[in-house]
Amino acid sequence: MTKISTNEIDIVKSEKSRINDVDFDNLVFGRTFTDHMFYCDYVDGEWQQPKIVPYQPITIEPSARVFHYGQAVFEGMKGYKDDNGDAWLFRPNDNFERINKSAARLAIPEFPKEYFFEGLTTLLNMDKAWIKKGKGNSLYIRPFVFATEPAISASPANNYRFMIICSPAKAYYTAKLRVLFAEKYSRSANGGVGFAKAAGNYAAQFYPTNLANKKGYQQIIWTDANTHEYLEEAGTMNIFFRVNDTLITAPTSDRILDGITRKSVIQVAEDHNLKVEVRPVSVKEIKEAAANGSLKEIFGAGTAAVISPIAAFEHGGDVFELPELDNSYALQIKDHILNIQHNLSEDKHGWRFKV
Amino acid sequence: MTKISTNEIDIVKSEKSRINDVDFDNLVFGRTFTDHMFYCDYVDGEWQQPKIVPYQPITIEPSARVFHYGQAVFEGMKGYKDDNGDAWLFRPNDNFERINKSAARLAIPEFPKEYFFEGLTTLLNMDKAWIKKGKGNSLYIRPFVFATEPAISASPANNYRFMIICSPAKAYYTAKLRVLFAEKYSRSANGGVGFAKAAGNYAAQFYPTNLANKKGYQQIIWTDANTHEYLEEAGTMNIFFRVNDTLITAPTSDRILDGITRKSVIQVAEDHNLKVEVRPVSVKEIKEAAANGSLKEIFGAGTAAVISPIAAFEHGGDVFELPELDNSYALQIKDHILNIQHNLSEDKHGWRFKV
Numbered sequence A, B: 001m002t003k004i005s006t007n008e009i010d011i012v013k014s015e016k017s018r019i020n021d022v023d024f025d026n027l028v029f030g031r032t033f034t035d036h037m038f039y040c041d042y043v044d045g046e047w048q049q050p051k052i053v054p055y056q057p058i059t060i061e062p063s064a065r066v067f068h069y070g071q072a073v074f075e076g077m078k079g080y081k082d083d084n085g086d087a088w089l090f091r092p093n094d095n096f097e098r099i100n101k102s103a104a105r106l107a108i109p110e111f112p113k114e115y116f117f118e119g120l121t122t123l124l125n126m127d128k129a130w131i132k133k134g135k136g137n138s139l140y141i142r143p144f145v146f147a148t149e150p151a152i153s154a155s156p157a158n159n160y161r162f163m164i165i166c167s168p169a170k171a172y173y174t175a176k177l178r179v180l181f182a183e184k185y186s187r188s189a190n191g192g193v194g195f196a197k198a199a200g201n202y203a204a205q206f207y208p209t210n211l212a213n214k215k216g217y218q219q220i221i222w223t224d225a226n227t228h229e230y231l232e233e234a235g236t237m238n239i240f241f242r243v244n245d246t247l248i249t250a251p252t253s254d255r256i257l258d259g260i261t262r263k264s265v266i267q268v269a270e271d272h273n274l275k276v277e278v279r280p281v282s283v284k285e286i287k288e289a290a291a292n293g294s295l296k297e298i299f300g301a302g303t304a305a306v307i308s309p310i311a312a313f314e315h316g317g318d319v320f321e322l323p324e325l326d327n328s329y330a331l332q333i334k335d336h337i338l339n340i341q342h343n344l345s346e347d348k349h350g351w352r353f354k355v
């Protein structure tokens, strides 16, 4: 990786930090942003000079293609601070590779690796004070890229903007989730864009999720669009099922996001000598396992909450409540990953990245 | 429909029209915009006062949800001018209803009918000079709505902007299309958002279409994601097949857009006593019909070009060239619809709407 020097990033510092206006104990996810933002425009077939400027609104033509054709992809990653005040990222190269995989599927030009890492680390060093110490505290980092070309013909744009914005996130206790297994609506098609962090995949889930919310379920576990017989993933998390002492999760495919937390959970489970099966998971077997008591846990895995334990699920009008366990795999694995992220334990797979 | 008076629209006129800078003989689709634009913001649970202002860039937060989660839908409609200088729309109520159907599926609040029509007609009257006389000349009208709330949590936004922008379009001769029947990639899933004009549906098609372009095909005819055995629609057109003297088109579904041109083609064909079948169309039967000579025509139907004749298709490595016909249904139906649109013939179904 060719390093670009920070003096190749055009930097304008904010005159005064907004950090003292922020109540870090009462952060709402994704609403507060740090002092600076990174951006880089793609024009004339090339990524232009990267810039870091004070966080601010952008000016864009109403005909910019992102508004019309949803040509936009994003990533979600987190920064952590250890007790020495050093800041860390978790497997950032996987986010870098994934945003370009998502981009390619949406006909968006790939972003150069050196710009990504130099932009990210320079920005994080400038806004380091926004990363608070303490397990669970983090800085949510959102790289994204969208089509800016002002022309409403339905074809790939010639111009794009890549940006990174950052939002401090609290170590928050979330109640266990109640989820609905999808029976009618779907998230993605074979041969579609489900594996990409394509903007349009998310809006498509809002309406069915609203319906689930009204029935008392916070999230939907999506099933395959074709038969609705196989469990795939949640809106922003991959899903694990623990049947007796085996963890089961669906294989990734062109319909399912290749989650970094999912990969890490599988590795950590294997490091703990837990049995892990990566194979199609049917609704039927999970309902049977719930009925006969062998289903011990279901949990989601994703950057935002690392692990989200699930308390209950509904399918076909049948509601299953999951037991409270002393020996929860979800909580053990979560703790293990958090310890790596916060530089509190050995990092034998080289997942931590010092900013 | 309650009429709002134009004085309920807050209007700022442009100081000087840009119309004289425009070369109307050499318009590129979707790149030139008229002097004004309409917009209306949804804030605090309500659509606020609608506005018409000079066409200009907008200012928006980088955290606006449209950039991240693709919560955006749009419409495409056209304005025409007759020889008396009167301006007309074609079935605009269908566009109005469809944008709200699309919006509902993406958890976007519906836009009020009176705002839509008053905004549209006021804007078109202000920019009427941009609609040129002559069959085929038109003003392409783009209503769209997108999530503006500055918060990157993956849930429906609280704030939106509805806009209408307009772009003059030329009566252009387009060469017949060569198309590829999809075998691997897909446009939409059962239970998904394919029936909606959701922004993300379009970006998802760009990459597979780029691959098709490289093989010499301008467009893809999408097949069902499940088996790829049934022909559904093109990226921005519904598709008709003429086998002997029968027109066949797929039924609409949650995967296929309910096109206004498609509906009009079916009606016009029936008015001409042509046989029309609305039923699943298999790749197999179309290839067989092409091989035995009973396949006479394939054409796309959509607002942009009304009717787009197709010259050839490829599937599974087999290429079929369609014959040149003296008695093309495509051209007859196109002419019939254009005559209604331009107020050159009787409008027995009440499709024309005077601006």
Ligand SMILES: Cc1ncc(COP(=O)(O)O)c(C=O)c1O
Residues within 6 Å of the ligand: A076, A197, A233, A234, A235, A236, A237, A238, A257, A258, A259, A260, A261, A262, A301, A302, A303, A304
């Ligand atoms: C659809 C989807 N599935 C799963 C995940 C989990 O992926 P990761 O663990 O990389 O955050 C995400 C995102 O964060 C997602 O958007």
Ligand SMILES: Cc1ncc(COP(=O)(O)O)c(C=O)c1O
Residues within 6 Å of the ligand: B076, B197, B233, B234, B235, B236, B237, B238, B257, B258, B259, B260, B261, B262, B301, B302, B303, B304
């Ligand atoms: C996916 C899709 N199919 C078909 C059509 C044709 O619809 P209409 O005839 O209403 O323009 C369009 C859009 O214009 C479209 O976007």
